[in-house]
Amino acid sequence: MSGPPLLEARAATRQLAEGVVLVRDVSLAIQPGEFIAVTGPSGSGKSSLLYLLGLLDRPSRGEVMLEGRDTARLPAAELAGLRLAKLGFVFQFHFLLPEFTALDNVLIPIRRLGRLHGAAARDRAMGLLAAFGLADAWQKLPEQLSGGMRQRCAIARALANDPALILADEPTGNLDSANAAGVFDIFERLTREEGRSIVVVTHDASLARRATRQIRLMDGVVVSDQAQG
Amino acid sequence: MRLLLDLARGMLTRRLRQTLVSVTGIALGVAFFIATAAIMRGFQTYFVTQIIDVSPHITIKDETRRPAAQAAELAHPDGAVLVHGVKPRDRVRGIRNAGQKVAILEAMEGVAAAPVLQAQSLLRYGSRDVSAVLTGLEPERHRRVSNIEKDMIAGRLEDLRRSANGIILGEALAWRLGIGLGDTLSAVAPSGTVLSMKVVGLFRTGIQAVDQGHAFALLKVAQVLADRPNVVNQILVRLADVTQAEPLARQIESRFGDRTESWEEQSANILTVFVIQNAIMFSVTGAILLVAAFGIYNVISTVVIEKTxxxxxxxxxxxxxGDIQLLFLVQGIVAGLMGAALGCVLGALMIEGLALVRFGVQTPSGQGQFLLDRDVRVYLLASLFALIAAALASVIPAxxxxxxxxxxxxxxxx
Structure with a gap:
C-alpha cells in the first residue's frame, strides 16, 4: 500500500480514570480503500479502539492522526466538525431519530454541515436512500421500517456528507444473516467502487473474512494484523 | 438554526401533553399578570389623575425644612456647634414677598401661580358650629391653578366679588350647617374676629374630607378674618407639564427658601400604597410564573433523559x-413563547370580561365598574418575564x- 494514510494511530492507549486499560499501545494506519474488520472476544477493546479512531474519544497517551494531523489536543468543537465532515458512524442500533422520516434523518448531517442546501441537499439524501433500496420508504418513520431497512438508512446517514472513512460498531449485531450479508455487500461496494475506507467491529468470523484486512484484539492489544482475501 | 428548530419541534411534539400543561401554566401566569395589572394600573392612573386634577401641582408653604442657621454655626461652619433651646423668631408668619414670588413664577413658561391664605375658622349658623379650613383666594388667579370651578354646583367663583363678604362652602359642609345658598353665617377666627358671611356658592369634589371641611372666600376677606393683613401662607402652582413638578419644586425651594412640595410629595402616603400594591401584584404573578417555569424545567429534563x-x-x-445546548434552550424558549402568546390572548379576554362587570354600589368616583388600563407595554413585560423564566428553566437540563x-x-x- 502506498500514499499517506487516511487515519493513523501511534501508540494510542486509552485508560479509564480507575486505571482500567481499554486499549494499549495500538499503532495502525488506514489507507484509502481499505476494508478493515476488527475482531476479538467481547471486552477486548474493539469498540474502544473504534471510538478512538472515530474521534469520539481521546487517547490517554499516544496520537490519533487524521490526514496527517494530530487530533488528541484539538478542542471538542473542532473534533465535532471533523466527525461531521470526514467520518461516518454506524452503530449496532440504528439510532435514527424516531420523530423524523428516513429522508429527514439522512438530511440532518447534510443540513448541519450546510455545504448543500434546499433541492441539492434533498437530491443527495434521496440518491443515498435510493442506492440502498429505500427510494420508496423515504417518508416513513423509523418505526415503520424493517430492521434491515433501518440499518441501511443509518448507513445512508453515515454517508450523508461523503466521508472518506466509515466506522461501524457491530452493524449487523441486530440483523438476521441475510440482512447482515446485505450490509457487508454495501461495505464492499463502498470500498471497491467508491474508494472509501471502512473499519468494522464484528464478532462474526464469516463476515470478518470478507474484509481486506483483519485486526485481532485481545485485552486491548493488537495480536494479529493481516491482509486477507 | 432551522435544523435546530426542526429537531426541537420533533422532540417537543413527542411529549405533547406535558408540553401543553407547562405552556398552559405559563399562559395563566401571563394572563393573570396582564389582568391584575390592568385593574391596578387602571385604578392607580385614575387616582393619580384625580390627585393631579384636584390638588395643585406644587404648593409653596410658609415654612422652612430646617431651622435657620444660628450665628455660631455660621461663624464656625466646620466646628462642632450645638445650640440648645432655639426658638423661632417671633415674626409675622407667612410667605415673605409673596407678590414678588408669584410674579417670578408667573414669568416662567407653562407655570400658573396663585397666592392663598389658609386658616382654620369656625363657621356658626344658628346653633350649629362646624370647624372648617377657610381658603382666601383671588378668583382670577385661582381659576388657573385649580379645577374648583368645574366642581361648583351652585354659584361661581366670581360671585365672591359680588357681595361684601361672600363664602363658598362644600356641599357636605352646608348640609352639616343646615345652610343654603343666600343664607348668612358667622365665621369665627381663632383670634376672635367674627365676620358675617353670605353663602354665594356650593361645590362638590367627591372627596369627602374636602366637601365637609373646606370653604372659600376672597383673599382680602380671609386676611381680615384671620387678622393677618397682606399675609399669604401658600402659593399654589399649576404646571402645563405635570412631570416637571418634582424638579421644579426643588428648584423653587432652593431659590426662595420656603418649603415647597410637589404633588408627589404631598401624596407620598397614597403613592407608597401603590408601590406596595404593585409589589404584591408582581410577587403573586411572579410565583405563578415560577411554578410554570418548574413545569418547563420538568418537561425539558424529561426530554433530555428520554432523548439520551x-x-x-x-x-x-x-x-x-453548543448545538445541543441551543437545541434544548430553543425548546424551552418555544414553550415560553407559546405560553406568552396564549397568555396575551387569555389576558385580553379576561380584561374584556372584567369590563363587563358592574358593581351594585356606586363608588364615590361615580364609576360602577373596574377602571381598566389596556397598556401594550404590560403585555410586552409579561411576555418578557415568561420568556426569561422559560429560558432559565431550560438552561440546566440543556x-x-x-x-x-x-x-x-x-x-x-x-
Whole structure:
C-alpha cells in the first residue's frame, strides 16, 4: 500500500480514570480503500479502539492522526466538525431519530454541515436512500421500517456528507444473516467502487473474512494484523 | 438554526401533553399578570389623575425644612456647634414677598401661580358650629391653578366679588350647617374676629374630607378674618407639564427658601400604597410564573433523559456541545413563547370580561365598574418575564444534555 494514510494511530492507549486499560499501545494506519474488520472476544477493546479512531474519544497517551494531523489536543468543537465532515458512524442500533422520516434523518448531517442546501441537499439524501433500496420508504418513520431497512438508512446517514472513512460498531449485531450479508455487500461496494475506507467491529468470523484486512484484539492489544482475501 | 428548530419541534411534539400543561401554566401566569395589572394600573392612573386634577401641582408653604442657621454655626461652619433651646423668631408668619414670588413664577413658561391664605375658622349658623379650613383666594388667579370651578354646583367663583363678604362652602359642609345658598353665617377666627358671611356658592369634589371641611372666600376677606393683613401662607402652582413638578419644586425651594412640595410629595402616603400594591401584584404573578417555569424545567429534563440516545447520536454525527445546548434552550424558549402568546390572548379576554362587570354600589368616583388600563407595554413585560423564566428553566437540563458523553451512551446501548 502506498500514499499517506487516511487515519493513523501511534501508540494510542486509552485508560479509564480507575486505571482500567481499554486499549494499549495500538499503532495502525488506514489507507484509502481499505476494508478493515476488527475482531476479538467481547471486552477486548474493539469498540474502544473504534471510538478512538472515530474521534469520539481521546487517547490517554499516544496520537490519533487524521490526514496527517494530530487530533488528541484539538478542542471538542473542532473534533465535532471533523466527525461531521470526514467520518461516518454506524452503530449496532440504528439510532435514527424516531420523530423524523428516513429522508429527514439522512438530511440532518447534510443540513448541519450546510455545504448543500434546499433541492441539492434533498437530491443527495434521496440518491443515498435510493442506492440502498429505500427510494420508496423515504417518508416513513423509523418505526415503520424493517430492521434491515433501518440499518441501511443509518448507513445512508453515515454517508450523508461523503466521508472518506466509515466506522461501524457491530452493524449487523441486530440483523438476521441475510440482512447482515446485505450490509457487508454495501461495505464492499463502498470500498471497491467508491474508494472509501471502512473499519468494522464484528464478532462474526464469516463476515470478518470478507474484509481486506483483519485486526485481532485481545485485552486491548493488537495480536494479529493481516491482509486477507 | 432551522435544523435546530426542526429537531426541537420533533422532540417537543413527542411529549405533547406535558408540553401543553407547562405552556398552559405559563399562559395563566401571563394572563393573570396582564389582568391584575390592568385593574391596578387602571385604578392607580385614575387616582393619580384625580390627585393631579384636584390638588395643585406644587404648593409653596410658609415654612422652612430646617431651622435657620444660628450665628455660631455660621461663624464656625466646620466646628462642632450645638445650640440648645432655639426658638423661632417671633415674626409675622407667612410667605415673605409673596407678590414678588408669584410674579417670578408667573414669568416662567407653562407655570400658573396663585397666592392663598389658609386658616382654620369656625363657621356658626344658628346653633350649629362646624370647624372648617377657610381658603382666601383671588378668583382670577385661582381659576388657573385649580379645577374648583368645574366642581361648583351652585354659584361661581366670581360671585365672591359680588357681595361684601361672600363664602363658598362644600356641599357636605352646608348640609352639616343646615345652610343654603343666600343664607348668612358667622365665621369665627381663632383670634376672635367674627365676620358675617353670605353663602354665594356650593361645590362638590367627591372627596369627602374636602366637601365637609373646606370653604372659600376672597383673599382680602380671609386676611381680615384671620387678622393677618397682606399675609399669604401658600402659593399654589399649576404646571402645563405635570412631570416637571418634582424638579421644579426643588428648584423653587432652593431659590426662595420656603418649603415647597410637589404633588408627589404631598401624596407620598397614597403613592407608597401603590408601590406596595404593585409589589404584591408582581410577587403573586411572579410565583405563578415560577411554578410554570418548574413545569418547563420538568418537561425539558424529561426530554433530555428520554432523548439520551438521540443526543449521543447527534454528537457522534458532529453536533457540538453548543448545538445541543441551543437545541434544548430553543425548546424551552418555544414553550415560553407559546405560553406568552396564549397568555396575551387569555389576558385580553379576561380584561374584556372584567369590563363587563358592574358593581351594585356606586363608588364615590361615580364609576360602577373596574377602571381598566389596556397598556401594550404590560403585555410586552409579561411576555418578557415568561420568556426569561422559560429560558432559565431550560438552561440546566440543556447544559446537562450538552455534557453527555456519546461514548458512554453508545457503549451502554451496545
Amino acid at each position: 440516545r438521540d443526543i449521543a447520536i447527534l454528537k457522534s454525527l458532529g453536533f457540538t456541545e 447544559r446537562r444534555a450538552s455534557r453527555l458523553d456519546p461514548v458512554q451512551v453508545v457503549r451502554g446501548a451496545a
